Amino acid sequence: MKKIRIIYKLILFLTICFTILLTSLYIYAYLSPKIILNSANAIYLYDQNEELIFQSNNNNSWVKLDEINDNIKYATISIEDKNFYKHHGFDYLRILKAIYLNIKNKAIVQGASTISQQYVKNLYLNFDKTWKRKIEEAFLTLKLEVHYNKNDILEGYLNTINYGQGNYGIENASEYYFNKKASDLSIEEAIMLAGIPRSPENNNPVSNYDNCIKRAKMVAKAMLNNKYISQEEYNNLFKTTIPIYGKKEKNNLQTLMYYHDAVIEELNSITNIPNSLIKLGGIKIYTTYNQNVQESLDKSIIKHTNNNDNTEIASIVVNPKTGGIMALAGGVNYAKSQFNRVTQSKRQVGSTIKPFLYYTALENNMTESSTFLSEKTSFVFANNQIYSPKNHSDTYGNKEISMVAALAYSDNIYAVKTHLFLGEDELVKTLKMLGLKTKLNAVPSLALGAQEINMLDYAGIYNVLANYGVKNDLYFIEKIEDSNGNLLYKHQNNEIQLLDKDYVFIINEMLTNTYNSTFIDYLNPTVIYLNSKISRKYALKSGTTENDYWIVGYNPDILMMVWAGKDMNEPVDSKYSKNIKNIWCDTVEKYEEDKEPSWYEMSDNIVGIPLDAVTGKKSLNSNKTIIYYFKKGSEPHN
Numbered sequence: 001m002k003k004i005r006i007i008y009k010l011i012l013f014l015t016i017c018f019t020i021l022l023t024s025l026y027i028y029a030y031l032s033p034k035i036i037l038n039s040a041n042a043i044y045l046y047d048q049n050e051e052l053i054f055q056s057n058n059n060n061s062w063v064k065l066d067e068i069n070d071n072i073k074y075a076t077i078s079i080e081d082k083n084f085y086k087h088h089g090f091d092y093l094r095i096l097k098a099i100y101l102n103i104k105n106k107a108i109v110q111g112a113s114t115i116s117q118q119y120v121k122n123l124y125l126n127f128d129k130t131w132k133r134k135i136e137e138a139f140l141t142l143k144l145e146v147h148y149n150k151n152d153i154l155e156g157y158l159n160t161i162n163y164g165q166g167n168y169g170i171e172n173a174s175e176y177y178f179n180k181k182a183s184d185l186s187i188e189e190a191i192m193l194a195g196i197p198r199s200p201e202n203n204n205p206v207s208n209y210d211n212c213i214k215r216a217k218m219v220a221k222a223m224l225n226n227k228y229i230s231q232e233e234y235n236n237l238f239k240t241t242i243p244i245y246g247k248k249e250k251n252n253l254q255t256l257m258y259y260h261d262a263v264i265e266e267l268n269s270i271t272n273i274p275n276s277l278i279k280l281g282g283i284k285i286y287t288t289y290n291q292n293v294q295e296s297l298d299k300s301i302i303k304h305t306n307n308n309d310n311t312e313i314a315s316i317v318v319n320p321k322t323g324g325i326m327a328l329a330g331g332v333n334y335a336k337s338q339f340n341r342v343t344q345s346k347r348q349v350g351s352t353i354k355p356f357l358y359y360t361a362l363e364n365n366m367t368e369s370s371t372f373l374s375e376k377t378s379f380v381f382a383n384n385q386i387y388s389p390k391n392h393s394d395t396y397g398n399k400e401i402s403m404v405a406a407l408a409y410s411d412n413i414y415a416v417k418t419h420l421f422l423g424e425d426e427l428v429k430t431l432k433m434l435g436l437k438t439k440l441n442a443v444p445s446l447a448l449g450a451q452e453i454n455m456l457d458y459a460g461i462y463n464v465l466a467n468y469g470v471k472n473d474l475y476f477i478e479k480i481e482d483s484n485g486n487l488l489y490k491h492q493n494n495e496i497q498l499l500d501k502d503y504v505f506i507i508n509e510m511l512t513n514t515y516n517s518t519f520i521d522y523l524n525p526t527v528i529y530l531n532s533k534i535s536r537k538y539a540l541k542s543g544t545t546e547n548d549y550w551i552v553g554y555n556p557d558i559l560m561m562v563w564a565g566k567d568m569n570e571p572v573d574s575k576y577s578k579n580i581k582n583i584w585c586d587t588v589e590k591y592e593e594d595k596e597p598s599w600y601e602m603s604d605n606i607v608g609i610p611l612d613a614v615t616g617k618k619s620l621n622s623n624k625t626i627i628y629y630f631k632k633g634s635e636p637h638n
Helices: 002-031 070-080 092-105 115-121 131-147 150-160 170-178 187-194 209-225 231-235 256-269 291-303 350-363 403-409 412-422 424-433 444-448 455-466 501-515 575-592
Strands: 043-046 052-055 283-287 312-318 325-329 346-348 371-374 399-402 452-454 477-482 487-490 539-544 548-554 559-565 606-612 625-631
Touching: 043 256, 052 256, 070 115, 070 150, 070 187, 070 209, 115 131, 115 150, 150 170, 170 187, 187 209, 209 231, 256 283, 256 291, 256 325, 256 477, 291 312, 291 325, 291 575, 312 455, 312 575, 350 403, 350 412, 350 424, 350 444, 350 455, 350 501, 350 539, 350 548, 371 403, 371 412, 399 403, 403 412, 403 501, 412 424, 412 444, 424 444, 452 455, 455 501, 455 548, 455 559, 501 539, 501 606, 501 625, 539 575, 548 575, 559 575
Parallel strands: 043 283
Antiparallel strands: 043 052, 283 477, 312 325, 312 559, 346 452, 371 399, 477 487, 539 548, 548 559, 606 625
16 A cells, blocks of 8 residues: 555656646747748758759748648648647657557557647758757747647648658649649548658659559548548549649759759758758758759650650769769659669669779770780689670670770770789779779679669769869759858868879770771770760760660760669660660750860870771771870880
8 A cells, every 4th residue: 555655656746747847848938939930941942053943932832721721731630630739739648659559569650740740840951860859859849839829830831841742832732733722622632632741752643643542542531530521522532533733833844853852962961050940941052053954954864765664864964173963863754753863873884984994004004005805705713713704796806906995895805804904903992092982892893894883973983084083072062051141051172183184184085986986897886876966075985784774974064974774673675775875965965065175185294196996006007097195105116
């Protein structure tokens, strides 16, 4: 009996303490400054000309609660927080129930966030799950509840929540998905929209109509259970397909939101920006985005892609001098897949890795005219391991060929022989020195790009070649300001001369022969298709694996990389080898059309000698010779 009294007193004491603490917190929250709802959660993105390209919270699209269809309100409350009008920010019974169910099932099967809590989460730049973050979220929820009534909170929530496809707020979502005002939605349309915020990428009707309807039916069931609709209304829902509009009036590009997502990812990595947008009243992000380049890229991807074969295209376009990323496509169509293949995926890069192999060779006393025998070859290693690479079409010169020819034809035998001659770890060292983050294995097949690398990471090291051996970090964000124009962050360019400029010049000149008709011999140069399409000089390299196609090209003005493949690593139609070359050409040539041609300067330390294109030997046939470049002292004398 005595123990029971002690337990009772302890429970009473703890209850009183909790009540006093909670009351104190509510009072403190009440005395704190109010959150300005229609400016919080505002992110404005500007291009390199400081023209607005995206905003997450548009005051012009903010709608009053009484202008929003009642079904949106009822559907949202039913599925997200049925006790919204009864609690004071936290649904304690729901929290206890969620804890019980999660412990019972040994997994997270139910959450307990209220609309107020979810609204507060939307006012942050990221979703860290630290205790500090959770405590701040809880306090802001209290502030929200004591300063605003429930209708104000619901209004703010509906005007700022993410409805997918880059649509924040109910008015933007209504206009995008159904070409209607939020006040004019049908009950089915309202229910569909209410189901999106739980998983905006997967539940919106443009990305996945079936998922959207499945979720909408769960919302409808919750409305029925909460007596917002009748059994008869419930039974008549979703009998026919709901028409989807899926268009924007401005910046209606299929690929723009990939760039947006990459900017937000970089934003989250900048440590001196406060996590809470509430403290800033919104932010202005000035990016390196070039509207014309993105439009050209978007248009060409649409032109050269078959929407029915599940092949994806990814591309990145960079200003080599600054490292600023001018355009990006993480896939063919953001509406269908939000997975960003530039920033999130890794693929085998094929023969596009060879310029780095041959740069390594030049630094190790080989030259453009160094030769190896191009013939069908099997390499035998310890324990009788055999490696038998093949050339394209299983075709070989069956003669000594020069490094220039090997690069023009993308001769795999020459590449592997060079790799083994140098030592398999030398190429790994070069790539690591250039800043490649991907960990690579020093194996024979690395010379053929048979290891997976992230495209953004890869573009960073290619940009060193495009920038004459100077390393600068690739980036999206030039500067960030708060809503009052105060500077919060400015990009600092950290330039380092990593590569020998003379060898970079030689490599870049070698890469112009991938489309040089002088090399037409036992094979055609790999990018000969573009010879008649380009108007100026570029360094170009293509790459092919069993399931990937690549093209990389650059000059001092622009670097562009394009990849085609399938997410499940399935074979790709060979037409995409040509398609990605067209995408590259369309985009780069459009960018360059009003610019003076530019190329890399040859230093006084380099000499040029006319030699046979394929063999690297002296030739009397001027139609088969090209200029070979050598550092003084390394040129042949016979």
